[in-house]
Amino acid sequence: MATVEVTGLQKRYQDFLALDGVSLKAKTGQLISLLGPSGCGKSTTLRCLAGFLEPNGGDILVDGESIVSTPANRRGFGVVFQDYALFPHMTVAENVGYGLRLKRLPKGEIATRVYDVMKLVRLDGLDRRLPKEISGGQQQRVALARALVLQPRLLLLDEPLANLDARLRDEVRWLIRDVQQQSGITAFYVTHDQSEAMAMSDMVAVMKAGRVAQFATPREIYQKPTERYVADFTGEANFLPVSQVTGTGEGSYRIVVAGTDLEVTGVPDIPIGWDAELLLRPESLSLVAPDAGTFRGRVTKSAFLGAALHCEITLDDGDVLRLAADPNEQVSAEGKVGVAIDRSHAWLMPKVAP
Amino acid sequence: MTRLSRFRILLALPAVGLIFVFMILPITNMVDMSFRTTGTTGPFGDAYTLGHYNRILGDGYYWGVLLRSLVTAAMVTLLCLIVSYPIAWHLSKARGTKAVVLYACIASPLMTGVLVRNFGWMIIVALNGPLNEVLLAFGIIERPLRLLFTQGLVILALVHVFIPFMVLPINNALRNISPTLTEAAASMGATRLDILRDVILPLSFPGIYPGVILVYVLAVAAYVTPALLGGQMVSYMPTLIISELTGTFQWPLGSAMAIVLSLSSLGVVILFTAMTWKMMERSRA
Structure with a gap:
């Protein structure tokens, strides 16, 4: 139940700049994912939000007020850790009720609130167990319950699903999203898993070397990335080199790609002469007759995956496209094919953001 | 019996042999001796008696000395724990060269021989020793303090030498506590003091326990330090036992006292x- 504004956040370790001006904005009730490979600064950003790290520059405003000088224990944020950080010497109920006990609430009220939140995350009946006596998925939910029971202004989750197996990950993921939406808590979610980030978030911040490469909705991040790094990190992608880029209006261009003239949309204001590429997601491509479509090439690889037929097409000028074709399509190796593109899903973008 | 298990027994043999020859046998011997009459021609007589135990347990003097020994050791242990915990905390945060230097500093009391260390104390706290001279020079005291041959000095010297036995196991336990637990507690509103009380202290208990036991049994049994720094005025069980053994050659009585002391500290x-x-059950994560 809070808005968050991060501006120009910096964190330096000796001569390594872990955060190099991170800026983000969260509206009340939004879930913001911080997505990126290890070392990109996503956890550092979260730890600055939580108050475990003191930034060297920039500011964090929660509901318009700076919190950078507020110690972690007075921020009132819920934090869920990758290793859950449950107190091993306390029972599940004691873990969940610890924050309430610190507030010196009456015992009866603590018991009720612990009971309610444990029911919410489906942990009822486990209150007297020690953390080592319950499963990983249950431990994860204790960690979540422990953060939620304090009705935090902000929920911070640091790769909360990383230690779970695939099936549990799915289940807990939806639980987190449901609970977050029901309670309307603003949340930040650190992950290196793009599908997790896409599925759960209202907004995604793709991070690159201590900076935010793109901060947008999952749809925009996927369909309209600002540079190759973002497109690469958010799913399967084909990149075709382009030449003779001419702007024909705000965000629309005429280009030559693989010997073909095309009108496409793309990142606005790509500087003239800047190295640019055409992004074609596999699902925006389809196989057609050899003389139809936009591009012509040969099928050089194909793999039948049940729901789809993955093909690798080598175009006449040597560029390679990967696409998912109809599984019933008959392709013969070295057979000539045409490739049609869904023009609305072709996206021109700089190789590296200017 | 398989060849493997026979081999295992063989491996244990040297240690078992040592313990048998140098611990089980002497203790058996001592227990036996403590029930014998005082000897006139040898260390002990042939007849059995409960007399020595009756004498010890029936005499307020022995009760007093035993109690003083146990209480002094408890005070040494408590003070040692209080002094050692912050050191262990600091050590547990140290890495690399700093950690090595700290380990060496902490082990330093053990690097001096027991006699040298205690004579060192005698010199430092003597009436005209450096401690009194400094205090006099700064006008903190008007007359030199009589510190030698006091119970306080015995406690101080024992705390000093036992610090490593307390620091090292606690350091180990503290190193095993995940730093995210501290952060988790802080995020729930815990102050530093709350975290120390509710998280760090209980979770370091697997280190506190062996530290306390080690220091306590060592302090109960300490002989040289009480003998040299405690003087003739205050008696402790070990000094009394030695004087029975070497002064009056009352070996059976001395044995009985030693057994009473051992059982009490046990x-x-x-x-x-x-x-x-x-607490131990819970903190063994």
């Missing part, structure tokens, strides 16, 4: 274990 250890059993 009793304290058992009591401490029982009192802290629940």
